Amino acid sequence: MKKTEKTIVGISIGDINGIGPEIILKTYEDARMLELNTPIIFASAKLMQFLKKHFNSSINFFSIDNPEKVVHGKVNVVNVWKETIKIEFGKEDKKIGEYAIKSLEAATEALKKGSIDLLVTAPINKHNIQSDKFNFPGHTDYLAKALNGESLMFMVTEGLRVGLLTDHVPLKEASQHITEDLIISKINTIITSLKRDFGIVKPKVAVLGINPHAGDSGVIGEEDDIILKPTLQRIRDNGHLVYGPYSADSFFGSNAYKNFDAIVASYHDQGLIPFKTLSFGNGVNYTAGLSKVRTSPDHGTAYEIAGKGTADESSFKQAIYTGISIHRNRIRFDEYSRNPLKKASN
Known part of the structure; x- marks a missing residue:
C-alpha cells in the first residue's frame, strides 16, 4: 500500500x-x-x-x-x-x-x-x-x-502514565500472580515503551506496594519484602531508575507521582482508580509491548x-x-x- x-x-x-x-x-x-x-x-x-x-x-x-x-x-x-x-x-x-x-x-x-x-x-x-x-x-x-x-495495560494522560503488574484478575488472586519473572517482564516492557513510544531517554519509574503501606516491614503481609523489594533491587542493579515500593494510599494525593515518568501498580484498581480520578475522562488505555x-x-x-x-x-x-x-x-x-x-x- x-x-x-x-x-x-x-x-x-x-x-x-x-x-x-x-x-x-x-x-x-x-x-x-x-x-x-x-x-x-x-x-x-x-x-x-x-x-x-x-x-x-x-x-x-x-x-x-x-x-x-x-x-x-x-x-x-x-x-x-x-x-x-x-x-x-x-x-x-x-x-x-x-x-x-x-x-x-x-x-x-x-x-x-x-x-x-x-x-x-x-x-x-x-x-x-x-x-x-x-x-x-x-x-x-x-x-x-x-x-x-508481551502486552501491558498502560493508562496514559497528560503528566501521568500508569502500568499494571496484574490487570483483569480477581483481587484475591492478584498477589499470587506477582512473581519475580512477572515484575521484571512488566517493568522492562514499561521502560522500553517509555523510550520507544514516548521518547524518554532515561525514564524514572515508581512501583507501588502490593500490601497496604508496602507491608509495613512484614506486619501487613510479606510479599513486598520477599518478592517486590529484592526484584526491584535486581532491576536497579541493571542500571534502570526504578524506585519503590511506595505506599499507594498517599502516593497520588501527595503529588509524588509527578516526579516519575510512569507508575507501576500491583493490581487493577490500585492504579486505575487514581488514574481515572485525575484524568477526568481524557485518559487513554494503551497496550504497550x-x-x-x-x-x-x-x-x-x-x-x-x-x-x-x-x-x-x-x-x-x-x-x-x-x-x-x-x-x-x-x-x-x-x-x-x-x-x-x-x-x-x-
Missing part, C-alpha cells in the same frame, strides 16, 4: 448497543480530524448510515470492500458484514457481541498486514463477547496473542446513556491523538536504530 504523510487509523466499532458508535461519529464530525489522519471504520456501510440518521450526524461515509482501497480525506467504512443488525441501545446482546468481535478481528488483520498504521478500539462488553471461538477477558489479551507480544500500536478510550460501553446523544467523545479523540503520537515516535526511534528489539532481530 502506498503510504502518505497522513496516518491511517483503523477503528473497531465495539459494542454497537453502547456509546462506541456515538463517540466515533462525534470525533469525526470535527473536520480538522481528517487533516490529521484518515480513519477506516470496520463495520458496514448500512450500519453507519443507520447510526448517522439516529444521531443526526453530518458525516458522509465512503464505503470500501477492503482497507487497501482507502481514500484520504474521507471517513472510510470497510464492509465486514452486509446484513442488517437489530440495534437496541443500552441492551446487552450476545449477537451484538459477535459483531463486535467480527469488527475487531478484521481490524486486527489489517493491522498485522500494515494496511492501517494503528488501531483504536471502541468499548466492548467483556461478557457478551465470550464464545467457544473467542475466550479472552478483553482487547488486551486477544491482541497479545494475535500480535505475539506489542509490535503494533493500539489505543482505546478509558471508559466502557456506558449502556445507561447509549443512544441518547449525550456521550463525551474526549477520551476517544485523545486515544487517536495518542496513537498517532506513539506511531510517529516509533518511526523516529527506529530510524535512529536505537531499538534493541530491532537490533536483536537483525
